[in-house]
Amino acid sequence: MTRQHLFLRELRKLFDLRSDMDEPADIEASIRHGVKTRGTNLWILMFAILVASIGLNVNSTAVIIGAMLISPLMGPIMGIGYGAGVDDFQLIRQSARSLGIFIFLSLLTSTLYFALTPLTQAQSEILARTAPNLWDVLIALFGGMAGIIGVTRKEKSTVIPGVAIATALMPPLCTAGYGIATRQPIFFLGAFYLFTINAVYIALSALLFTKLLRLPRLSFPSPASQRQARLIIYTAIIVTIVPSVYLAFNLVQEEVFKTDANRYLKMMTHSEKNLFILEKNIDPKSHEITLTIAGKELDKATLERLNAQLSEFQLANTKLIVHPLQQENSVDLSMVKNEVQQDLYRNSLHLLETKNAKIQQLEDVIRNEKDTRSKQAEQVSEYVQVREELKAQYPEIKNVLITHGKNMPENTKAADKSAIESKTDDTLIVYLEARVTVRNATKIRIKNWLKTRFDIENVFVVSKRV
Template sequence: MEKLISDFLKFINLNQGEEERGKVLDNVKANISFSGSNLWILACAIVVASVGLNVNSTAVIIGAMLISPLMGPIVGAGFGLGIYDFNLLKKSLKNLLVATIVGLLVSTLYFYISPFKDTQPELLSRTAPNIYDIIIAFSGGLVGAIAITRVEKGNPIPGVAIATALMPPLCTAGYGLAVGSYRFFFGAIYLYTINCVFICISTFFIVKYLKYPTKKQLTETNQTKVKYIITTLITILILPSIYFAYQLFEQKKYQHAVDIFLENEFTNKGIAILYKKTKFNQNPKKLELGFLTKKFTEKEIKSLNQKLKSYEINNTKLVVMQDTTDLKSDILNEIKYNKSVLSEKDVTILNLKKQIADNHYNNKALLAEIKILFPVIDNITIANHNFNEGTDSLKTVPILVYISKKRLEGESEKQLASWLQQRLSKKEIQIYSQINNNTPKKN
């Protein structure tokens, strides 16, 4: 049994593959400064992240996280706290403060001058942190601290940059300042603070676990003070996040009950719901519904309100929107919002549909018109063709192939080309003829 425990402890031992501690500390100290190139990189990363949040692009936001140097001073603060190097701790916190102020200024300026100020889902998701964000920040910080102390750094560092997500909440706070929303600002700054503090604390734990030599020997009383400060800070940050997590759980539970209610009382009875909106944060809560054709009497609405309690949907008022004007306005607002949150897949589909529409010609209608002007033509087909692909001189030209018993010649040929250019609003048309199913010949 003792051998099994010994083997297990050896298996999870972090001292294996550890980098020389002097080199680790030199590397940590080199990455905490925010001046020169690091400041420029931070400013550019802030702009990239702000654009990603502005256009709701997850890929762009991830790119900003990867190029951001914000992890440096936070890890430095964790090391400074772990080895009781208070000069390193002060320098790290000072640089983190500078980075935070620069990040807020750049993001606020961007969102202030940006013409697009719609609140995208990527922005909304950074305004109400909960206990899960703390777990992510702490776990990510552990991975980052472990990777920094290894000889082989490997892939964890970019992963930590993405998982801990320091840039988006900082940019969201800038958005809050730009649009004058203190709820956005304080919610995002709280999330940013959670990430910074728990990355720092997890680094502190790794430094202590690896038993890095302390720079200054503290008395037992002072060590106790440090532990009290860390405990107090953790408590202050955890309690609100637990409340937010509870609110999230209650909201999901409430929405599930609402979905069951709608399915049982309307969908299963063949009543089509045209509009649905839940206002969870109101008191009482409000469930707004609009229907395609069904009209409800006051008695039916009252009965539906009473049924809400049997589905454990408490403190909620059901509002059936039967006024055509109000319902139309709400539906248009909902459509406008949905348009702003189109996924990249939807945008790609729309672009492809546009390309298909641009390349489509109504051969049947064109044939009917052409036969009036040129009775000898029996059939046609027309489509766009790309010339000089892969070069700077790429051009798209409509190609018409017509089938007839007799080939158009001279003035008739010119008239057909001229008419098609005018009819299709194209500068250039190429025409080919096919006589008696032979190989097409260019006119």
């Protein structure tokens, strides 16, 4: 066997879809379970529609994604595609009936919500569902392919939730309900067309991969039935794809026009000195570029030259409309410059004054701290002298301890101490250690002497015999 044959065999193994495929009976049971319309699926659908409607109403992408994850709308659509692939006409009818009920219930629920909510403004999440195009067809087609592959696997993965988010079946139906509630047909038609695109091409993907996987057919229809089925499928494909191609073509044309117009305006601002574009409006539908400019005035010759340059940027049929600011509303650029400079100067001056005030405050704190320490050093020196004088006058005194403080009221909070500190009296406490008991008369003489010496009213003399 040649290398080429070995390579092709390994390649076929690598992309083989049948190796981990579930049993056909289990695949059919999974599909039929998603088609059911009774009980759980209906309740989940209504709640998912309400969640999606609220997400669209408040413009919350996360809420919308959550609603898409719990939606059961994918089941009937997969059922139609699978039924067409295995020629199970009963399953097709059951799936179509279920899908119709789901659509009716979704439109009813979303219409009632948007009719009752006080928030009626169309948010960007709603507007995004009103203009489908060819890219939505491709998303639905490839998403449906991933979905049917996920359904047919033995081990179910996160494919189905991912497909539900990518193809976005719920938001278009809710947007269609918004169009009904607010009486805006354009919203209803655009959103319902997007839902139709998603449904048709998800079902088509399921049909194609059901055939590709060679799942067993339930019946063998007559040639006439096969022709009728093919006619219905081709009609659905053409009816949905033709408008989307037209809309996609228009979208591409508009984006190309906007890109060329922005390139042209960039060239204009570089070539025309002292010209400032204050506002621009690029209208691809009418092929008009409307500008509001300031600075340099454009004379007739300059305007003719700028119009002639439009053809260089594939804008030959585009009309350039220039609106200079009126004289009374004109912008004096030198004045603006001076104002900006003055603002910067005022801001810098204010910042400098703030910093200087902070520096001054810190210097005052340091100065006060130095003064306090100097006074404390003087007090210590004076206390030493007083101690020696007391020992000399009263030989029975062996040791003298002196402390100085403030007479603060009891239960004073720390936050209040600084506020009342200036209102409190200095207090001097003298502790005497003597060889004999110090008489009260001696204490009173010492106390009076200390009051005179330190000019302090509050003096306490305490003694102890040692």
